[in-house]
Amino acid sequence: MISFHQDDASHLSITLSGDWRVMNAKSCRKIKEQITSSSSTIRLIPGHDFHWDSQLTAFFYQLELQASQNETRLDFSAMPEAIQQTMTLATAVPPVKPEAGFSKRFAPFYQTLTEAVETLAFIGEMALAFGRFLIGRSHIRLTDVSAALHQAGPQAIGIITLISILVGMILAYLGIIQLQQFGAEVYVANLVGLGMVREMGALMTAVIMAGRTGAAWAAELGAMKVNEEVDALSTMGINAMDFLVMPRLLAMIIIMPLLCIYSFFLGMIGGGVVALGMDMTPRLYIAQLIQSFGVVDMAVGCFKGLVFGVLIVLSGCQAGMSCGGSSAAVGQATTRAVVMAIVLFVVADAGINILFFHMGI
Amino acid sequence: MSRTFEQEEPAIAIHGLTMKYGTRLIQQDLNFTVNQGDIFIIMGGSGCGKSTLLKHLIGLYEPAAGEILYDGQSYTAGDEKTRQALRARWGITFQSGALFSGMTLAENVALPMHYSGIDKSQIRERVAFKLALVGLAGYEDYYPSQISGGMCKRAGLARAIALDPDILFFDEPSAGLDPLSARRLDELILNLRDSTGATVVMVTHELDSIFSVGTNSVFLDAQTKTLLDTGCPVWLREHSRHDIVRSFLSRGEAGQPMASRQGDKQ
Numbered sequence: 001m002i003s004f005h006q007d008d009a010s011h012l013s014i015t016l017s018g019d020w021r022v023m024n025a026k027s028c029r030k031i032k033e034q035i036t037s038s039s040s041t042i043r044l045i046p047g048h049d050f051h052w053d054s055q056l057t058a059f060f061y062q063l064e065l066q067a068s069q070n071e072t073r074l075d076f077s078a079m080p081e082a083i084q085q086t087m088t089l090a091t092a093v094p095p096v097k098p099e100a101g102f103s104k105r106f107a108p109f110y111q112t113l114t115e116a117v118e119t120l121a122f123i124g125e126m127a128l129a130f131g132r133f134l135i136g137r138s139h140i141r142l143t144d145v146s147a148a149l150h151q152a153g154p155q156a157i158g159i160i161t162l163i164s165i166l167v168g169m170i171l172a173y174l175g176i177i178q179l180q181q182f183g184a185e186v187y188v189a190n191l192v193g194l195g196m197v198r199e200m201g202a203l204m205t206a207v208i209m210a211g212r213t214g215a216a217w218a219a220e221l222g223a224m225k226v227n228e229e230v231d232a233l234s235t236m237g238i239n240a241m242d243f244l245v246m247p248r249l250l251a252m253i254i255i256m257p258l259l260c261i262y263s264f265f266l267g268m269i270g271g272g273v274v275a276l277g278m279d280m281t282p283r284l285y286i287a288q289l290i291q292s293f294g295v296v297d298m299a300v301g302c303f304k305g306l307v308f309g310v311l312i313v314l315s316g317c318q319a320g321m322s323c324g325g326s327s328a329a330v331g332q333a334t335t336r337a338v339v340m341a342i343v344l345f346v347v348a349d350a351g352i353n354i355l356f357f358h359m360g361i
Numbered sequence: 362m363s364r365t366f367e368q369e370e371p372a373i374a375i376h377g378l379t380m381k382y383g384t385r386l387i388q389q390d391l392n393f394t395v396n397q398g399d400i401f402i403i404m405g406g407s408g409c410g411k412s413t414l415l416k417h418l419i420g421l422y423e424p425a426a427g428e429i430l431y432d433g434q435s436y437t438a439g440d441e442k443t444r445q446a447l448r449a450r451w452g453i454t455f456q457s458g459a460l461f462s463g464m465t466l467a468e469n470v471a472l473p474m475h476y477s478g479i480d481k482s483q484i485r486e487r488v489a490f491k492l493a494l495v496g497l498a499g500y501e502d503y504y505p506s507q508i509s510g511g512m513c514k515r516a517g518l519a520r521a522i523a524l525d526p527d528i529l530f531f532d533e534p535s536a537g538l539d540p541l542s543a544r545r546l547d548e549l550i551l552n553l554r555d556s557t558g559a560t561v562v563m564v565t566h567e568l569d570s571i572f573s574v575g576t577n578s579v580f581l582d583a584q585t586k587t588l589l590d591t592g593c594p595v596w597l598r599e600h601s602r603h604d605i606v607r608s609f610l611s612r613g614e615a616g617q618p619m620a621s622r623q624g625d626k627q
Contacts, residue, residue: 139476147463224461227457227459227462228455228456228457228459229459229460229461229462231416231421231455231459232453232455232459232520234421235419235420235421235448235451235453236448236472236473236476237445237448237449237473237476238472238473238476
């Protein structure tokens with residue numbers, strides 16, 4: 001229940017009576033309308049049987065915000081003391097002004113631009129760090145390289161074994177169904193061999209490494225950022241790029257080609273299992289396999305692995321090093337590392353294939 | 362008080378420093394000096410930019426305007442070589458200790474020594490001594506995860522003093538510590554200052570620490586985004602021109618009520 005009483009031209013009294021624990025939208029609207037009217041002071045008075053809870057104070061706060069925009073003064077002095085105290089507390093500090101519409105609207109665009117610039121800067125810094133390493137002026141620690149090698153190599157062998165064998169089998173099944181139609185099942189070995197060596201071996205290894213190692217590194221560096229360890233490094237005069245990123249880059253450059261070669265052969269074994277199941281003799285499969293690819297194809301596969309390895313370090317370490325200061329930011333950095341790495345693989349793979357096709361490799 | 366340590370050239374001089382996060386202004390036109398041998402406190406309410414100021418002082422952030430000089434030499438205008446030389450004279454203790462979790466305490470403390478040309482055979486001895494100085498003798502082979510938060514801070518301090526710095530920076534050294542550990546850390550800071558003659562710059566809002574170790578201070582205000590007052594904390598408690606400073610230093614018992622100034626974190 002509400003009643004209005006115009007004391008004089010600029011003073012209005014609003015009496016609230018009854019139960020205000022359940023807010024009545026119509027009454028609320030009526031009160032709000034008064035704020036926009038000409039009264040410069042509105043006095044709120046509790047009527048008979050007045051009951052209230054925190055919902056009413058939340059409504060009063062909204063009124064107060066509206067009133068301050070209309071240069072109307074709300075007078076709560078007649079209200080219960082608890083309401084007065086709550087309102088004093090809530091209005092002690094004025095609300096922060098929201099960002100201007102323009103900058104808010106362009107914030108996502110601006111963020112993407114910033115990220116792109118940061119990534120480019122990171123590539124530049126990584127190249128400089130690599131240069132420092134080559135001339136022996138790097139802050140790199142060899143123990144960190146061996147730790148990164150261990151993390152990226154032996155620890156990843158199990159999952160790479162499994163995936164490579166399965167990918168080899170998938171290629172074989174894919175080929176056999178098509179080739180059987182022409183009675184050319186024997187060429188399944190060629191498909192598996194060339195497919196693994198030139199394409200799938202490097203790509204699948206890279207995807208596994210991005211999800212496993214790249215994400216782990218993004219989280220690790222992100223946590224170090226949150227824990228101020230990266231700041232501590234730079235204040236000690238130690239280049240964070242040399243100390244944190246270079247060991248991982250070197251480890252990846254060493255390990256990726258090796259993992260790719262491992263993956264090629266396991267894929268061929270997987271394909272072989274399928275081929276043998278289709279009445280192909282092992283001798284025929286191996287003979288056909290050896291014919292299917294050469295050293296150049298192996299080199300192309302390893303080169304792709306190397307490029308993907310660098311991209312894993314780039315996306316993983318960049319996401320980690322540009323991580324924000326909260327624990328949620330570490331999660332975002334990890335996601336970003338994996339997504340960015342996979343997108344970059346596909347783009348790089350397409351680019352390399354087009355390039356090598358035109359070069360006749 | 363601070364005046365007793367006065368020398369010709371202040372250890373740190375700040376001229377017209379303005380700090381921003383993107384377009385958001387944190388503090389503007391800060392001017393103050395830190396004398397050699399001072400234990401200088403940067404204080405103020407939450408969100409006033411104390412830690413941001415410290416990060417500007419240690420070169421992690423670039424100022425929006427103004428200049429920071431160390432012994433009369435500009436850090437802000439200096440090239441990378443000058444900055445590197447200045448940085449080598451500092452020791453920094455971060456809020457959490459910022460120890461490298463994959464390294465033992467000895468490796469953490471030894472890290473800055475490895476890159477400063479100290480002979481490898483001497484490093485082990487020096488590490489043991491620095492850890493002993495902060496009361497962590499025998500903890501060389503422990504990992505940060507195996508020791509308490511207070512011990513991590515002390516280990517961080519051992520790493521900060523590894524190269525006998527001229528200026529020691531502390532970011533909230535006693536935050537999150539029990540009163541006894543906080544007290545012990547304060548005594549440690551005092552002893553270090555007395556024994557090494559280092560200048561100490563400390564961000565804190567722990568009043569016990571402020572009064573027991575501070576010889577000079579600045580008070581930053583979040584609302585006006587300026588430096589409100591500077592001087593010895595004990596003197597400021599009684600004689601500051603600003604109610605908020607007196608109120609802050611006497612736990613809200615003097616000057617204007619703190620309630621009306623709360624929530625100043627943007």
